[in-house]
Amino acid sequence: MSEEQTDIAPEPEAAEDDAYALDPKTIASIVYAVDVSDRDKLVELLDPLHPADIADLIEQLNAFDRMRLIRLYGAEFDGDILTELDEGIREEVIGILNPKVLADAVRDLDSDDVVDLLEDLEEPQKEAILEVLDDPDRIAVQQSLTYPEYSAGRLMQREVVMAPEHWNVGEAIDFLRNSDDLPDQFYHVILVDPRLKPVGKVALGKLMGSRREVLLNSITDESFHVIPVSRYEGDVAYAFNQYHLISAPVVDETERLVGVITIDDAMAVLEEENEEDILRLAGVGEESSLSDSVIATTRQRFPWLAVNLVTAVLASLVIAQFENAIAQLTALAVLMPIVASMGGNAGTQSLTVAVRALATRDLTGSNALRVIRREVVVGLVNGAAFALIMGIVGLLWFGSAQLGGVIAAAMVINLVVAGLAGIGIPIVLEKLGVDPALASGAFVTTVTDVVGFFAFLGLAVIVLL
Amino acid sequence: MSEEQTDIAPEPEAAEDDAYALDPKTIASIVYAVDVSDRDKLVELLDPLHPADIADLIEQLNAFDRMRLIRLYGAEFDGDILTELDEGIREEVIGILNPKVLADAVRDLDSDDVVDLLEDLEEPQKEAILEVLDDPDRIAVQQSLTYPEYSAGRLMQREVVMAPEHWNVGEAIDFLRNSDDLPDQFYHVILVDPRLKPVGKVALGKLMGSRREVLLNSITDESFHVIPVSRYEGDVAYAFNQYHLISAPVVDETERLVGVITIDDAMAVLEEENEEDILRLAGVGEESSLSDSVIATTRQRFPWLAVNLVTAVLASLVIAQFENAIAQLTALAVLMPIVASMGGNAGTQSLTVAVRALATRDLTGSNALRVIRREVVVGLVNGAAFALIMGIVGLLWFGSAQLGGVIAAAMVINLVVAGLAGIGIPIVLEKLGVDPALASGAFVTTVTDVVGFFAFLGLAVIVLL
Structure with a gap:
């Protein structure tokens, strides 16, 4: 690149x-x-x-x-x-x-x-x-x-234009031209077998451009996807996006054609899913919108802030273990938020990449180990770079090479942990069936806060006091 | 709700x-x-x-x-x-x-x-x-x-199916059926005037379902959008999503038809833009992908971490002003990250809502003041709730009602500031022509860190020492 x-x-x-x-x-x-x-x-x-x-x-x-x-x-x-x-x-x-x-x-x-x-x-x-x-x-x-909420059945239109699989172009065109109640918007004729099972689809443009005697099943679209009526709408949107579908037939449990989903509906779902992911990552209720009232907004945001309070108190409990050290050397209190903050940011970076890759199905069992390794190495490299910078800052600011060394070491540790937690926690949550966008943030920042404070203050006690 | x-x-x-x-x-x-x-x-x-x-x-x-x-x-x-x-x-x-x-x-x-x-x-x-x-x-x-990169001209197909505006359905169908080189996928016939300016479009389904003598310009789609060739692809995607377009004609500076954009291309752009927003919000280079090398990944993430280091050092400088206070009362060092962390999270919530609303054009001049007011009130309400909780925690943990009061007051101040900064900074950046998704995070957390530490430690000095 x-x-x-x-x-x-x-x-x-x-x-x-x-x-x-x-x-x-x-x-x-x-x-x-x-x-x-x-x-x-x-x-x-x-x-x-x-x-x-x-x-x-x-x-x-x-x-x-x-x-x-x-x-x-x-x-x-x-x-x-x-x-x-x-x-x-x-x-x-x-x-x-x-x-x-x-x-x-x-x-x-x-x-x-x-x-x-x-x-x-x-x-x-x-x-x-x-x-x-x-x-x-x-x-x-x-x-x-x-049909269940968020299923293909809720998303589909019931008006379907279909034709028997053995028809030719002429028969299909005559049929269409003699129909009174064609849907306003349709882009394909769906071919069905005698049991109404969809077997292919013909684009209207293709139909128009072919001679009357051509068989419909010889001009079907190359890629053909049938969607079960109970399929989750997010998976439907994924298929439309992945396979560049314009419309797709929907079938019931007996594989009978019951409706059709068009790309504009899929696009709306995709947009909603993205919105949800972004808002969940930031700890905002996914149903939130600008027009919500103060009460609704407060309620949506409170739970995540409450979770954050618990994790912040956890981090404070770690600090409390080192009160004596801080009393002896207040520079520790000045510098400790830097280590935690850098870890939190690096963790959020890894986490966001992981959550997105899981959502777009780019992160799978076959590359997970490789991606984890990459995140850890990136944490190590960036950790080393910022360790050097902060080591020098620590030395110049407080005139102590040891203090510089301590913050440098803590920085490396926390950035490696951040990479590991940022990629590992979403993967584990996904395996457990929990939406990683919703819950990963809290876990990752807890880890980076706790590890950040503990590594920095712990090393300080060993080296400096 | x-x-x-x-x-x-x-x-x-x-x-x-x-x-x-x-x-x-x-x-x-x-x-x-x-x-x-x-x-x-x-x-x-x-x-x-x-x-x-x-x-x-x-x-x-x-x-x-x-x-x-x-x-x-x-x-x-x-x-x-x-x-x-x-x-x-x-x-x-x-x-x-x-x-x-x-x-x-x-x-x-x-x-x-x-x-x-x-x-x-x-x-x-x-x-x-x-x-x-x-x-x-x-x-x-x-x-x-x-054509410029990221413009409609790059996105469009050059193969266009068009017809003179005065034709009837029969003429259009005969023309289509006699064409040798129709595009594989097309969904509309675009009507043009003698200068090739698009004046409407007819859906193929509508064409098929209408009698031969019906005039094309009497069965055009109700909503018709023409896209200038130089328009930014993000705006093109927005129009497709907002107006549920399936395809739209593209015109050059002289309003002449030069191509057509279809919804699948727009969907791909929309997906990319969303991806960019998510990754930018997390401080990850927007071109990043799971298959990037360690070097590319390290490089993408370094700049944002460097910005974060600067803001973290800024926050530390605030703490450094209060080293004496901390030496006297180490509980301050234990509790101060909680105030900063809660502010940072509340700020990120407001910020994310604002960035999304700006991207979807739901946040405009006409409702900005109302939304800002809402965020501040939400900050006040949640601030008061967490002030109460932390006040009690502070009292129980360190046995000091004054300390509880100080952290409670700092919490209210920081959550109100977080709401204000979270919504105000993206609006200002957007006005200045800077992508709010890219830059807001750093500014908002700087504000909440600095205000959080300053309010808590400052009040502590006044009240406790």
Whole structure:
């Protein structure tokens, strides 16, 4: 790898004006229209916006403006805005909406979007929405809700375009052109055997570009993945990303085709999983969002801080063993946080790489030992470098070569331990079925704090006192 | 938000056996085939695997096995494996490949994949690959390389399916069916005006389901986004994710259609950006991967550790001001890391939420003040809770109510400062054009360390001594 590649990427035109619909001026005009209750103006301003942008806007307003905007916007409120909203805000908005507007909004949605909406609602709101649906829609939604949460069954669309495996291109095209109710968005025709088991898929572009007499099963996509209805959505997203899938058929326990998942749904899941990983690594509840209340936010963050308090007290107990040494040589108290802090940072580096590699399935049994060895050697090399630096700092600052030597030795020990703990703890947690993103941080910093203080103060007692 | 929602998500069948192609048994069989140089067996084992899985396998092997596998696999080596490989490993593999095999592998690739391949190679390897391409391909690749790195121009495919805006469905279908060279994968027909400016797009499914006399411009997709060729790829990925795009036309400065970007490319960029954010937050070079060497890894991690050393020394300088106090009351040395550590963790929580919200564009001028206020109040509430806990711990441990009061007060101060710094520093860095994911961590922990030690030791001097 060349050194240039590790530089920060230049970001061409990252701040281009027209890249996002929601500029501050538009937001200000919308808030003004709400302030003066100018309904025509509000509709005119919101009309050109994508539902996703309107949802973002609603999230960014304070609760009072939000309520006024929704009331003023009235019947124009689109069901798609609801599906784009953050869960917390969504409940609030559903509470504000006029029941008739809500009914119209929900009736316009595809059944998989209604499922997505209902999943996160409290029971009374859920009932209210189910009631406004037409019978067939309600039954489809209720059936989807029987699949486990976070499963492919919840993610899939039920509308599927399929064809018998023995058809040719002409038959498929005639069939499609004579269908009344094709889904709005579909990209493949799924080939099925007589028992409705999917056996391949043909891209629409390929279908269009082939002669009528060509057999469908001779122009199927090279890579074909079938997803069991109970598969975890994170694994579905992984498959889409790994194999560059655009859509994939979903089958039940008897291998019968029951639905199809498209890449946009998979992309949304991937984004959520990444978000979860980042927030879990930082000890923030993964459901957190900017629009959460103070109470919700405080509650989400408290548990991790409580865990951290326990580990910090553990580290303090180590220090307490050396109170006499510190009383004799206060330089120890001055320098000891440096050793712990460096270990904590090095540990976090290893840990983050390990957690990511586990999430992307790059870290497996076959390379784990090699990666552990690498982390330990990296800890040793960086440890030696910083030992030298801190040894000199210790010498110059406190005029004691021995003190410099002690901090240098402690630094090497702690950085090696940091590498080992940073890679080893996530691997062990994964083996135990615990999400490494959630729990590794606390364990790793406990190890580096305890080892850091113990190594530094312990060596100091042996060498200096 | 209900409490249940903050629990860890149950993961149905996360460990299902057939979810991934690369199980340890398959890997072991492949390594064995390489060990005994059984070429037929190796080809038989690798044949059913997707190139992405073969690439993962190659990354997981050690350098020696990797070389042997590639030599044994020989002419079967597919170009798609190259595009799936990590950059670091890719250079190594290209160096191992027989030049004739490399030439065949590269010639099979689409031009945008060749561009992706060349971007990361050193000059001699780049030249070697350009040389084996046919003239038209080489020209297409060289032209793509004239667009800035990380721009839409690098990401797009040049093969575009377009139709004049005034055509009807019948004309479009006849045109498509008579084309010889349709791209393998395309999902929309892009409508253009006489100057080749894109004015809309028609989904293939919609085209198939509409009568022949229907005008194309009456069945265009509701949401239509045109991407300038120079737009930053991160912004492109954001648009795909925000607006659920499947494909989008790319235009040059004169608004002429020059290419198309599809969702799978956008998904790959989104994944890279997320990876970068996570690794930058942890102070790991964003180009890092599990297959990097010890030297590359050490180099990537050193700078952040060096920054951390500076901040740790800064914090130590604060402690050094209070050496007398510590000599008189060593309990201060025991307790002071707790205050700093809690502040650091609370700061990291706020910081992570802020960095993510900036990346997803949920944190804007219109809600920044509200979010800052929320973080400060959360800091105050959690600060008060932990102040109470630590006050009691301090009292019980050291039998001094005053010491308990001092650590309690310092805790409140530091957690409020942590909330403020955690949210404020990323916002300021973003305003200054610095990636907040890259630099915020160091600043925030410096603030919480310095404030933590200063508040605790300073109050101790005033109250206790």
